[in-house]
Amino acid sequence: MKRTLLFAALIAFPVMSAIAAPVVEKPLMEGKPYAEQRLRIMNDLQGGEVYSEISAENRMRVVDALGRIDALLGKGGHASLPDKDKIEVFNDQDLINTLLTQAREDSRLVCRRERPVGSNRPQNICITVAARRQARENGADALRDLRVSTVKVENP
Secondary structure (H helix, E strand, C coil), X not given: CHHHHHHHHHHHHHHHHHHHCCCCCCCCCCCCCXXXXXXXXXXXXXXXXXXXXXXXXXXXXXXXXHHHHHHHHCCCCCCCCCHHHHHHHHHHHHHHHHHHHHHHHHCCEEEEEECCCCCCCCEEEEEEHHHHXXXXXXXXXXXXXXXXXXXXXXXX
16 A cells, blocks of 8 residues: 555656646747747847846847848748758757747846845845846855955965
8 A cells, every 4th residue: 555655656746746847938939920929039129028138149149040040931931941941940940049048037037035134124125037146246256356365465
């Protein structure tokens, strides 16, 4: 009986976690009309909410890749493309999906309840993942600079 229950639990937990995992839709998917997807991506890039943390360099890389796809698909549909062009379109789609997925993750807002120094009343502090990473890197740089400056002072 215990073995059966243990076996059922071992089977059920991975299945339940797979069901509960959120499905993240890629920004540019094959099978959907390209013109609609391109319009949505460009609106999201210019809107500044979905991809607010994308760098100017990555934004240009996405726009350039969309332009290359436009040029290749302008000749005809995806089915009429030669294999070489299909590979180029696929590579550009992969680049766009990678950059925009990372930008979407960086733009995600994370809230924590923290107590400010000198207060016992917690407050909600909400910042983006990218801003949190930047603050962590700035803190590490400040500590590194502090260590370097103390070492230089001790040696003279």
